[in-house]
Structures are given as C-alpha cells and as structure tokens.
Amino acid sequence: MIRVFYRPSTQLLILFSIIVIFFFAESASSQNSHEEFTVVTTVNGFTPDVIEVPRGSEVRLIFTTPDTEHSVTPSAFGVEKTMILPGGKTVIEFTAKESGTFKLGCTTLCSYRHFLFMRPVLFVVVAP
Ligand SMILES: [Cu+2]
Numbered sequence: 001m002i003r004v005f006y007r008p009s010t011q012l013l014i015l016f017s018i019i020v021i022f023f024f025a026e027s028a029s030s031q032n033s034h035e036e037f038t039v040v041t042t043v044n045g046f047t048p049d050v051i052e053v054p055r056g057s058e059v060r061l062i063f064t065t066p067d068t069e070h071s072v073t074p075s076a077f078g079v080e081k082t083m084i085l086p087g088g089k090t091v092i093e094f095t096a097k098e099s100g101t102f103k104l105g106c107t108t109l110c111s112y113r114h115f116l117f118m119r120p121v122l123f124v125v126v127a128p
Contacts, residue, residue: 032095033057039122041065041084043111046122055099055126063090070120071108077124081107096126 035053039046041063053059063072063084070084077094084090106120113119 034060035096036060036062038062038064041070041106041120042067043113043120045120049121050123050125052125052127053096055096055128057096059094059096059124061092063092064088068110069108070106070110072104072122073107074102074104074124076102083108096124099126099128101125 033054033056035051035057037048037051037060039048039051039061041047042065051059051061059077063070065084065086068086071081072084072092073079073081074092074094076098077092077096079092079094082090082092102124104122104124106114110120
C-alpha cells in the first residue's frame with residue numbers, strides 16, 4: 001500500500017487552491033445573463049412575437065417600427081408606458097425576476113385591428 005504524506009505547507013497550499021477555485025466558480029455562475037432582442041413592431045404584430053429569457057437575466061428590448069406609432073406598457077417588469085415611434089429606436093431594460101409568461105400588447109390605437117381584438121402582442125417567457 002502506498003501512502004502519500006504532504007508537508008503542512010503543501011496541505012495549506014492545496015486547501016487554499018480549492019477555496020480559490022470554488023470562489024471563482026461560484027462568482028462565475030452567479031452572474032446574470034444579458035439578453036438583447038430587436039423587435040420590429042407593425043400593425044400586424046411584433047416580430048419576433050415570443051421571447052424566452054432565463055429568470056434573473058438582464059433583458060434589453062430594442063423596438064423599431066416602420067409604419068406608425070405604437071407603445072408597450074410592461075408594468076409587470078416595472079416599466080411604464082413607452083412609445084415606439086417610426087424612425088426611432090425604443091429601448092426597454094429590465095431584470096426578469098419572476099418566471100412565467102408575460103403578455104405585452106400594444107397600448108396605442110395603431111390601427112382598426114385593436115377594435116377587432118387583433119392588436120400586436122409580444123409574449124415574454126421567463127424560464128425558471
Ligand atoms: Cu399598435
């Protein structure tokens with residue numbers, strides 16, 4: 001049988017190395033991911049119309065529109081009504097704290113489709 005004996009200084013070095021490795025592994029895994037999507041908005045809908053992000057991620061949505069004024073009111077994420085204007089970029093940022101499916105409908109009467117219950121809708125799916 002082979003026995004390996006380490007000097008006390010070597011044991012301390014091994015213990016210190018293990019602690020350092022666990023520290024960096026933990027800090028790397030606890031960093032939130034950053035998710036960014038560009039969403040084109042028209043009277044026919046959002047493209048894409050479903051976005052999936054991990055819970056705890058920092059989400060950045062960049063809305064553009066080629067046709068007319070739209071808006072979103074993502075109050076579930078702590079964001080107030082935000083206009084989406086032709087020719088511009090509307091940026092909304094939030095942290096996806098709760099998992100679930102959140103429905104963001106256009107909150108501006110951008111076309112007759114609102115009266116037909118066909119307004120643009122974007123689903124934000126926050127995975128567990
Ligand atoms: Cu609209």
